[in-house]
Amino acid sequence: MDNQLPKPFIITLAVLQAIALTLLYSSIENNIWPATNPVWLISLITFSMSFPLLVLMSVNKSNIKSALILILPFSLLLSLLGAYVGFQQEPQEYVSNGDLTSVFIFTVLIAGFKGLMYIQQFGSSVSISYSSLFKLSWRNFIIFAECWLFVLIFWGILNLGAALFDILDINFFSELLRNEWFWIPTLTLAFAFASVIFRKLLNVEDNIAFLLQTLIKFLLPVLSVISLSFLATLPFTGLSKLWETGSGSLLVMWLQVLTLFFVNTVYKDESSVRPYHLILHRLVFISVALLPVYSVISAYGIYQRIEQHGLTVDRCWGILIWFLLACFSFSYLVGIIAKRDNWLEPLSKINIVMGWVVLVSMLAVNSPLLNFQSLSAQSQIGRLDDGKVTIEEFDYYYFEHSLGRQGYLAMQLLKQKIKTSHPEQYTTIDRMYANDEFTSTQMGTVDDFIKQSTFWPSRDLIPQDLIEMAFSEYYSHGRNSLKESSFYFIGIDLNKDDELEFILINERNDYTSAYFWSLDSGVWVSRYINVENPEHVKLLKTIIDNDEIFIVEPEYSDLKIGDVYFEMSR
Known part of the structure; x- marks a missing residue:
């Protein structure tokens, strides 16, 4: 008997999600609300994605009420965290925080993945156990991957169709296929349709999961041998070579992650079931018991980096991941000490508790608690x-x-x-934090340019038409923010002809450039000057105000052979 939701309900949900996503996408394209307010934009996108997706992946006729009671507040919580992440994009004219948005997407996917398992478990009549959570996690991952694969193929077909209609000059269909009011609803409905189909094929998902788990069962002893061999040689080689890599703690934690994942994949059943011969079982047993050693090693490495250079976002993530891995590792060690060969007995309880810890951690990193x-x-x-x-x-x-x-x-x-x-x-x-208040459609004025400039020896000695020409050339190169630069007009007699030559210096944080300006047939033209700044001076104004400007005779004179000119560098 089909226990899934009625197709009209699924179609209605998908249509409502498609309308919401299309409106949000259109607001981004046209730069109107809510796209102009990242607090609202990220929170609305989060809810529009999370709520329908969780419903499609978990709800059926028998658990619709209990599941929705859990899904709605969980989705609202994710949206609230999205609003906080959006607030970290303010003020928009000064702050670019795309990395935080990427982290939010990644952590919300993990939180949603963990939350989905518990929602499905609470909505069923089966008591919570690690084996049931394990089965749900693999099913959800495979179904989710299959749905997205179907959507990507569908999207590729739409783009192929648009390209073919372009060749035939049938613009109506090509434009229709590329219009967000067509492809977003179409892909949203395609995902909903795929979720209905794949949720009916649980045997297929279970077979795929079994195949992957069989491969991991073969890899776990190999990983255990590598882990034990590394620890055995470490007393003779020391930690110095590990730290010389610059990523020693990361490598060690990756070894922990893979070992924990493989162990939990292989030992998913009851504690009385041993998937290996006694020798291999003991080998895995020892490698798991020694996992806390890796926690100690990585803790030392992280501590050294923090002591030397302070906290950074990457190191904060290192601390959090270290904490989660250490909790797993030491909990398993306690179970091994208490139960010896029967160490798998407490494994289920440990994993269930740590599942909640991981879920809370992924939510907390997007909140003021762990900013x-x-x-x-x-x-x-x-x-x-x-x-x-x-x-x-x-x-x-x-x-x-x-x-x-x-x-x-x-x-x-x-x-x-x-x-x-x-x-x-x-x-x-x-x-x-220069405010790009002047754009190509609303440029700053010459007066703004003058305010941003320093003149030496005085403003009166710099021709006004030179200033206007330099201002025009500055914008012609597509540089729109005056505040990102400091400009210096220098009038000085470089060739001792009692006439001033003019140099314009553009000083920025990342580079300093200079141009020699001269009149050619009554028109100001510029020539690039090579700049050497070995001390990385970023504020010439103080030096210029102190009149520390000198003419330096070249070490070598230039060479001219007939009409061929060779300019010597110093």
């Missing part, structure tokens, strides 16, 4: 305040590129603190 960007910003600023790093050595760009809103807020506070004491670092921060 890794905030923790990293506080750690790095604390190192600066404690004198562990100087103001000149401080990594300002990490705050801009990796810490989003938290980095922006921290830099604004630091900027005000060092405004008078460290003008070069103040300017560096100011340029980092």
Whole structure:
């Protein structure tokens, strides 16, 4: 008997999801609300994706009420976390935080995967056990992968059709196939249709899972031998070579992850069932018992990096992953000590509890409870305040590129603190968060350009038409933000003919460029000047204001052979 939801209900749900996703996509394309407000945008996208997907993957006629009671608040919780992640994109004119959005998508997928198992378990009459959760997890993963594979193939066919209609110059069909009001609803319905089909083929999913588990059963002893061999040689080689790789802790934790995953895949049944001969069973037994050693090694490596360089987002993730792996490893060790060969008895309870811990952790990292960007910003600023790093050595760009809103807020506070004491670092921060208020359709004015410029020896000696020409050329190269640069107009007699030559310097955080300007038939033309800045000076204004401008005679004169000119570099 078919226990799935009626097809009209599934179609209605898919249509409503398609309308919501199409409207959200259209708002992004046209840059209108909610796309202009990341708090609303990410939360609405999260709910529009999570709620229908969880319903399609878990609800049937017998559990519809109990499942919806769990799915709705869980989806709303995910949406609330999405709103918080969206808030970390503010203020949009200064903050680019795409990495956090990517992390949110990844962690929500894990949380949704774990949550789906518990929703399905609570909605059934079967008591919670690791074996039942294990079976559900493999089924859900395979069904989800099959549905997306079907959607990707379907999407490829649509694009193939659009390309063929382009060849035939039948624009109506090609434009229709590429229109979001067609392909988004079509793909959404395709996913719903695929979920209905694949949820009826549980035997197929179970056979695929059995095939994959059989392969893992063969790989686990191999992994155990590698793990034990590595530990056996470690006392003779030491840890120095491991740390020289720059990713020693990561490699060790990967070994733990694979071992734990393989062990839980192979030993999924009752504790009395042993899938290996006694010798292989003992080999796996020993490798699992020694997993805490890897936790100690990786903890030492992470501690060293934090002690040397403070917290970063990557290191915060390292701590969290280390904590989860250590909980698994030490819990298994306690079970082995207590039960010896019967160590599989507590395995089910440990995995169920740790499943909840993983679920809560994936939710917490998208909340104020575990905001890794905030923790990293506080750690790095604390190192600066404690004198562990100087103001000149401080990594300002990490705050801009990796810490989003938290980095922006921290830099604004630091900027005000060092405004008078460290003008070069103040300017560096100011340029980092330049507001692109002038675009190609609304350029800044010459007056704005002049305000952003320093003139030496004085403004009156720099021709106005030169300033206007330099301003025009600056925008012709597609550079739209004046605030990202400091401009310096230098008027100086370079060839001792009692006439001023003019140099324009464009100073940015990432580079400094300079151009020599001269009149050619009454028109200002520029020539690029090679710049050497070995000390990485990022604020010439202080030097220019002190009149520290000199003419340096070339070490070698240029060479001319007939009409061929050879310019010598210093």
